[in-house]
Amino acid sequence: MTAPKDKNQKVSIIFQPSGRRGAGFKGQTILEAAQELGVEISSICGGKQSCGKCRVKVEWGKVNPSALTEEERKFIAAEEEAAGYRLACAAQIESDTLITVPGESSVSQPLILKNLINFSSKINPAVKNYYIELPPPTLADPRGDLERLQESLRNHYGLKNLSIDYWALQNLSLNLRQGNWKVTALVSLNQEILSILPGKIEDYYGIALDIGTTSLAIYLGHLPNGQIIAANSRLNPQVIFGEDVMSRIQYALEKGGAGVKSLTKKVREAVNELIKEMAKSVAISPEEIIEMAVVGNTAMHHLFLGLTPQYLGVAPFTPTLNNALYIKARELGLMMNPAANVYFLPIEAGFVGADNVGVLISQEPYLQEEISLIIDVGTNGEILLGNKKRILSASCATGPAFEGAHIKFGMRAAPGAIERVRIDSQNGTIQYRVIGSEKWVTDGSSPEIKARGICGSGIIEAVAEMRRAGIIERNGRISKELPSLRQRFNAQGEFIIARAEETAFNKDITISIDDIRAVQLAKGALYAGAKILMKVLGIKKPDKVILAGGFGSIIDPEKAMAIGMFPSCALPQVRAVGNAAGIGACLALFDQDKRAEAERAAKQVEYIELTTHPDFQEEFIKALSFPI
């Protein structure tokens, strides 16, 4: 049964939720591949198929043997087998593969994202709780339970013409009696009863969801007190169908309805797993989650809704709809209260999506005199420029470099990711810090957490510092004039950030010439895009710059400016705000007035198509070099 290992037969492997990806080879066990790529999987027995700790889920791709071995059967139940569970030390990789390392098999804890969003909101959620004591029915009062409830809510709270969700209706009679006619009604937008619960309920929850092309981020909010109490994130599993938006649209186009269905199914399943983990982590039931607000670019928005994105990919790039929308959670198959309404923020234009509207309502440039330049870094770069008078938007094809993808040792922001880098320009000494540890690692010091890769903000820092120290030249080449033990001029040319002995997989973590090139292309596109918008708006310089995006560590504005991500601006006027799209979703979750604001703002924005702008190419080429 065991196939011979063949180092020449390369396969590509992605591990979720860390997002770590790289090459393995046929015949390698999943555990071996994980170790080489720095993905930690529990393996107490050392890979002898005897501890059962290394359970993983093969989401996609072939492994050998195709069915469970006898040893595996001891640890994996039949339903789990059907879901793709295997022991990582037993299953050998046979093809390109997507593997999920479930929480229980993962050594490291997921990153607590809630620290990464800087959040405070007015508390005015769409769903409110109304405690009510009803008169019990009598022979003299033959009305239905619903009609009696509606009248009480009208008399006590002035709520008129309330409808009831069908799911709530099915539990209504039982719950009224269980509460002995003392119940709490959860009411959406003062229009619809979503749930009737026995007794007085003061804790109920909502979710803000940010569907990125590469990553999904989800926030759990306590609705009546306006607090984010948990967050979770993982790779958008649609990456197996294509890394960027266009390739997913292409996939949907080629496969037709079935293609859309499988893309939709993948992302909804991942969202459900995020919800499940998150609810478990704070010990609530998914039934207690009674609302959701969603942002995402137009293609992600369409695919989550099960709408074909195919017309988004061809002129005139028409979305199926652009206004805000409410859909029942059960219609989307989401693991939360089936009566919950899911609010989709509006879309601006074909390629400027609800994610950008989330950024808008979190930064509110439309309320200000000052002109803001807002750069949202994701798999695409989205730029907004303007103030209360006029707001322009544009979309730049940056590629996912700033998210850690397409970078040799790139990874998502997760424990072990290098997020900060300092280089002493005098003696070339390097210091770095990884997510999950406060300690700066330097030559000879032993790390608390071994490095496993570099996340987006780490890449920006590394490149900025390398340039500052003269290790790379303005055009991006690695300088040969500044010899250092850390430079290597092999086929690629690379610079060592973390040495093999400091890493989880005993290999040097480096920044290569190709990585630097990817950063130059990405930051050049953003810079040129901003320049074009400034020309259109007729300004020389924005009053302030806001750096948003990523689900990684917050970008250091100084480093971003150093590599030339945006036209220069006085440093105090540059601010990094983290995941502004996600913040926007949270605001829409906690404050229904923000929804009206989003709907107005989406209509105000003017979309500027960069690729057809006559000056774009020239600006882009100029922007590829480093500024100083």
Add this chain to the structure above:
Amino acid sequence: MTAPKDKNQKVSIIFQPSGRRGAGFKGQTILEAAQELGVEISSICGGKQSCGKCRVKVEWGKVNPSALTEEERKFIAAEEEAAGYRLACAAQIESDTLITVPGESSVSQPLILKNLINFSSKINPAVKNYYIELPPPTLADPRGDLERLQESLRNHYGLKNLSIDYWALQNLSLNLRQGNWKVTALVSLNQEILSILPGKIEDYYGIALDIGTTSLAIYLGHLPNGQIIAANSRLNPQVIFGEDVMSRIQYALEKGGAGVKSLTKKVREAVNELIKEMAKSVAISPEEIIEMAVVGNTAMHHLFLGLTPQYLGVAPFTPTLNNALYIKARELGLMMNPAANVYFLPIEAGFVGADNVGVLISQEPYLQEEISLIIDVGTNGEILLGNKKRILSASCATGPAFEGAHIKFGMRAAPGAIERVRIDSQNGTIQYRVIGSEKWVTDGSSPEIKARGICGSGIIEAVAEMRRAGIIERNGRISKELPSLRQRFNAQGEFIIARAEETAFNKDITISIDDIRAVQLAKGALYAGAKILMKVLGIKKPDKVILAGGFGSIIDPEKAMAIGMFPSCALPQVRAVGNAAGIGACLALFDQDKRAEAERAAKQVEYIELTTHPDFQEEFIKALSFPI
């Protein structure tokens, strides 16, 4: 494998859709049992398991062998096996059983019910079709498909603030393009887009559903032209959980949520089969059915909605809701357009349901000066009495005798059911007519269709004629003074209506003493109920009497009066209208104004509890005898 036949081990068998029921015995094949009970099943090979024509579906109960035989496998696919399909000549009955004879295995054609409802309606359906030609999207017009459609519908038809069903949304972009921007919008209540279809659509359909305790009746209407184009009916399969409302409530109470679920599932499955057959019969797709209007008594209404009926069975008999309601077809799992809205007529009071509201809007007593007495005969008897000033209602426990159940040779109105009976009081000659044939059968004449049982109207006719001819006495006994070849004084005492040689199963079809007793109890309850309502309203005599109900042949008013179903009234003032509840559902389907009328009418009616009325017992006992 073959178990011995044992005539002493009786089992009870029900055949659908005919509703024919009776005793069989263990070890008998389904085909043998069907033949004895007069249910025709195709059996070209004569039961040799070689023609495959006798396929039936075992819905409930055990048969032997429990798995398909090799012979059966030739005719029954694996999915069909899972659904319970067997060859009737192969499977032996082992326990009480419910068998469905599918259309293709049935010799006789289903009764065309649409002739039985006397129908004409204003045409103002809730769902209307709007043909529209849209401007195609351009780069200069970046709006979504939905927003462009909404604007066109506003501009051309003044339709404002249209929402869209989620299902319609999912097909929107494709359908607009397939129609080359020329499409028809099906819009519900001028509020919600249910479907966008390429081109100009002028045919679309709706369903009126009447959920009876014993029978389901369904009517297919062509919405824009107001015609009923097909109808279908079958046994309510919930009968296996109890014949009357109280026993089903009891079942739900004992089994809890799972009991409600299985009752709901049964009735929805049966409705889906009815829709499927009906759609096939007129060669339309279930997707073209875009609305439904539902009537049914309160328990049937609740169970179809998946609501527990348990609180309907105990004082104060509170329904979960009493107002009208719209629910999406897909929420109910119905086989029609998933975007369709299902309209439930309102309920009056605990035991006076939406079926009675259907009767009300079809007869409109609330618009008239004259006082109508409306008697709706079903498994329960529902009575309405009143005019524009005041309307009373009451419910009588009649039992299902008038639906042909609990009558030895009773059956639903289906081909072969005796529906008319005449007895010559001079010479005792009998003439009868069966559904499906125009020919009167009399001694010695050979029938076109062999009789298989007696339906509700046939039972009333038989009893009325037997009384008129003096065969039964006023108190209900069979007279011994009028000897006739047709009387038999065996253990029971019975009177032969059809002789063995005229019947499908070579056995005499008779009316027994027990049958006469059941008729007396049922008509006595109706009569007494009407008397009490007349007392409450303070009248001596209604201005007119309307006989509604049954899914059988329309009752002959003269015969009904002869047996004393209602207080006497000048015969020209008595009218039989067929299934008035079903007519009400059809009216609500074709004319949205009738819905508002139903909602008003339901609130006007006063429910009178008969069982607690001091005079009821006395009136009931008086009413047991025949009037003359």
